[in-house]
Amino acid sequence: MSDSSTHEFGSSRVKRGLAEMLKGGVIMDVVTAEQARIAEDAGAVAVMALERVPADIRSQGGVARMSDPDLIEAIIAEVSIPVMAKARIGHFVEAQVLQALNVDYIDESEVLSPADYVNHIDKWDFTVPFVCGATNLGEALRRINEGAAMIRSKGEAGTGDVSEATKHIRTIKAEIARLTSLSKDELYVAAKDLQAPYDLVVEVAETGKLPVVLFTAGGVATPADAAMMMQLGADGVFVGSGIFKSGNPAQRAAAVVKATTFYDDPAVIAEVSRGLGEAMVGINVADLAAPHRLAERGW
Amino acid sequence: MAGSSQGDPVAAHGPVGVLALQGDFREHVSVLRGLGADVVTVRRPEEARSISGLVIPGGESSVMDKLSRSFGVAEALQERIAEGMPVYGTCAGLIMIADRILDGIRGQQSLGGLDVAVRRNAFGSQTDSFEADLDVPALGDPPMHAVFIRAPVVAELGPEATALASLADGTVVAVEQGNLLGTSFHPEMTGDHRFHQYFLDKVAARS
Numbered sequence: 215m216s217d218s219s220t221h222e223f224g225s226s227r228v229k230r231g232l233a234e235m236l237k238g239g240v241i242m243d244v245v246t247a248e249q250a251r252i253a254e255d256a257g258a259v260a261v262m263a264l265e266r267v268p269a270d271i272r273s274q275g276g277v278a279r280m281s282d283p284d285l286i287e288a289i290i291a292e293v294s295i296p297v298m299a300k301a302r303i304g305h306f307v308e309a310q311v312l313q314a315l316n317v318d319y320i321d322e323s324e325v326l327s328p329a330d331y332v333n334h335i336d337k338w339d340f341t342v343p344f345v346c347g348a349t350n351l352g353e354a355l356r357r358i359n360e361g362a363a364m365i366r367s368k369g370e371a372g373t374g375d376v377s378e379a380t381k382h383i384r385t386i387k388a389e390i391a392r393l394t395s396l397s398k399d400e401l402y403v404a405a406k407d408l409q410a411p412y413d414l415v416v417e418v419a420e421t422g423k424l425p426v427v428l429f430t431a432g433g434v435a436t437p438a439d440a441a442m443m444m445q446l447g448a449d450g451v452f453v454g455s456g457i458f459k460s461g462n463p464a465q466r467a468a469a470v471v472k473a474t475t476f477y478d479d480p481a482v483i484a485e486v487s488r489g490l491g492e493a494m495v496g497i498n499v500a501d502l503a504a505p506h507r508l509a510e511r512g513w
Numbered sequence: 514m515a516g517s518s519q520g521d522p523v524a525a526h527g528p529v530g531v532l533a534l535q536g537d538f539r540e541h542v543s544v545l546r547g548l549g550a551d552v553v554t555v556r557r558p559e560e561a562r563s564i565s566g567l568v569i570p571g572g573e574s575s576v577m578d579k580l581s582r583s584f585g586v587a588e589a590l591q592e593r594i595a596e597g598m599p600v601y602g603t604c605a606g607l608i609m610i611a612d613r614i615l616d617g618i619r620g621q622q623s624l625g626g627l628d629v630a631v632r633r634n635a636f637g638s639q640t641d642s643f644e645a646d647l648d649v650p651a652l653g654d655p656p657m658h659a660v661f662i663r664a665p666v667v668a669e670l671g672p673e674a675t676a677l678a679s680l681a682d683g684t685v686v687a688v689e690q691g692n693l694l695g696t697s698f699h700p701e702m703t704g705d706h707r708f709h710q711y712f713l714d715k716v717a718a719r720s
Contacts, residue, residue: 236573
């Protein structure tokens, strides 16, 4: 029999489960309720509510923080797909506030200014699930050990340059593949080298995949970019500045959604890529001085 | 992939399909293969015509609706449902086979077939998602451990449909009507595959 007293809320299965349901989908950054509406209409599987997209954070500078609760609530009121919001790395009180606002997922994100240069948030303490960025397998497993229910490869947000996203998803996939080829007695050193918990390393070596869903993010700007990430083994994609910094956001958003589903069909990708207008202008990651690379935040 | 059964109006002997536009379709493929079924993924109309049964996975129903209409698979599936092809929908899949959607996004449609009204996100936000044990008399003992993730519920049950399971407060969360089967929750996540077997039995009964 079931009654609400026997309902279990906030379990790992429930937290990781929502990410499972987002697979094959596109999560879009939005800064207004109107953009959230456009994203939902275009087929976004979830939206990320934030005050400034990464491209603007980059160009305007200053400390980037959690968004105004009024903005997050306006976006939650506007759409019925899941709403995510960003907290600063290590800022557990921003995360408490976001949970109180009933967001569906919290992104502990390097795109905002870090609040703690040593510790990340203890994510097990929360009912709401967390997604965290990672540039390699060790970083992903450290985040999962802290309670992350979903991982996104970081890429370099706000650039429109997909090369870092490519590097990070390839790195994570290659490191997973390597673990599966090691013998049992080599996994101790592998865990040490990855700076990751031994039990999680053994689990990845046995299953050949992360224990949580792996999306990719950072610099995805075109339907072909999204399809490439899917072909490289991502479970889905985040598109940040790429949509609302482009010439025709509604059409580009719908095109990226279709290319993500038909990622292995070049004819569909060609068809949806026609006449999209200007992509976001973009910055080559190689032109960014090291202090301005967001992917290097996180420890 | 569609083979010689392509274009056959009633492909009762074909593989079973899993709608693979978005969501946790790989988990359903894996469960069905584990039960011995021949399984294909379905994204296009010709694939919809070659299958003997369909599972619609969990995911975002509004996205599946849009993509299924853009690529013509919705129309093909509606024809198959009208012919009596067995379909099992979990969560978003239940929304897809409901005749009426409450709290859908603007312009959201469904394939239809089940004489029910389904309410999207009926429990609230993700922090209201939960796990619970559920009695399902049609499947016998033990109770099924059910995972509800931003889950829909059956808000109105038409005369053609039968409730298979309810929460303690009477909320209907599993429903059957002829060859159509829907659950608010996700048996593909828990290792209890009795609903998938129940669906495969319906497919086998038609061939």
